[in-house]
Amino acid sequence: MIRHYKMLIGGKWVDAQKGEAIEVINPATEEVFATVPSATKEDVEEAISRANDAFQKWKNETPFVRGKILREAYQIILQRSEEIARTMAEELGKPVKEAKGEVEKGAEILRYYAEEGERIYGRVIANEEKDTESIVAYEPIGVAAAITPWNYPIELLAWKIGGALASGCTIVAKVPSATPLSPLKFAECLVDAGVPEGVLNIITGSGEIVGHELIRNPIVKRVAFTGSTETGKEILKMSASSGIRKVTLELGGSLPMIICKDANLDAAVTGAVRRSFRNAGQICIAVNRIYVEKEIYESFLEKFSEKTKKLVVGNSLIDEHVDMGPMCTRAGVEKVERHVNDALKKGAKLVCGGKRPSGSIFERGFFYEPTIVRDVNHDMLIMREETFGPAVGVMPFNNINEAIELANDTNYGLAAIVYTNNMNIAKHCAKEIQAGNVAINNVDAGVINAPYGGWKDSGLGAEHGPEGLHEYLIQKHVRIRYFI
């Protein structure tokens, strides 16, 4: 039976005013298994207005009151993590064990922000004149809008809810149409933890209607967007149309991984497999391009393909041993096919994968095999565009400066990975690579208490860490003369 879920406006779970709905598909079976409201412009206006009413009280609560609620939400989410993870697996295809990890991380993000909110410090600055000083204080900016993509439906939402609520802002979040259900269940935990009515609003509906109203509504003072570079550019242009507001953009990437001849090869191989094929490569910081120093090129490829071939592809709701599920959409599979075929046509060689898997369980569903193509070059789409799927290109390099030049030969600048045991090379790469995040001898470029953001076409501003919290705050300078 098809389940129907409602969206959250002003503390109530409601349908769209016009009663229309969006279908949610299981990408492993291609079956419609749920529906959510397809919100109208009026629904969004209502949510923004309720968020604005709630802001007047929420901004005056102490960070400790707000933190207590976020910590309570952390506990509730952990209790429900298995159920929420199974829902995410159903709508996204992400293996249940990974989905559970994401739900737990979502809880952890709220707990982190509960504490970071208690550490919002101002400054007192001495003035030139006697008995006079400047105070710099930070205040919540107002109603925030969030727009999030489907690949990490809870984590990317939690970054925004955590920052907004801990700082004293209220929020209206538009969740992705492909994977709206796990975010709705996540939001339910916050409601049950005691988030007051109107402080958190979750809207389901299209980017065109809901997204556009959120970006243009003059009450909204802050827009936090995660998604493609194409949509990000449109949002940046549109956001100035009805007033100036703070905008952060976390956008696409084309992540280079550089592996030097002195690196720990086994660690590099493990990292390459994890970051190329986790979540079927649908990660903004998934490895797209691997550059290997020529002396270890063949041995890397041998170990990389051996480990990749062991990955179990399937539906984790049926087989718990699955490492990689289906992709989220049919269009995603078609893009990977286009990139792989383009590389092969231009002279690259297939190491493994390169097709949809065969067998009765793969007759339906958006599956694609983990794919490695070697001897690629920068004329190929796989090395120039974000593939956003389980396919990666590998090519050799002669010296580290050539590798850095190749890594920087892109409009993107989200993150890069380097494996080397030579700390001079590590330092040189960290300095010369044009990206917001550089991971050396590890593949996890983002941690919750350090800022995360992209350079070039990969974004604007930061999430995570105190910097992420400050995107929801506005500074005020107060100059006081005493003893007059």
Ligand code: NAP
């Ligand atoms: P997308 O098409 O840009 O969609 C992202 C969100 O924006 C969705 O909620 C979508 O709504 C909405 N949207 C679409 N068109 C819109 C418009 N014209 N105006 C306002 N909102 C609009 O991106 P995606 O395909 O879902 O996500 C994949 C992309 O996100 C990749 O490029 C990936 O690299 C990037 N990403 C970046 C990060 C990061 O931290 N830098 C993290 C994760 C993903 P609907 O769902 O209703 O279409």
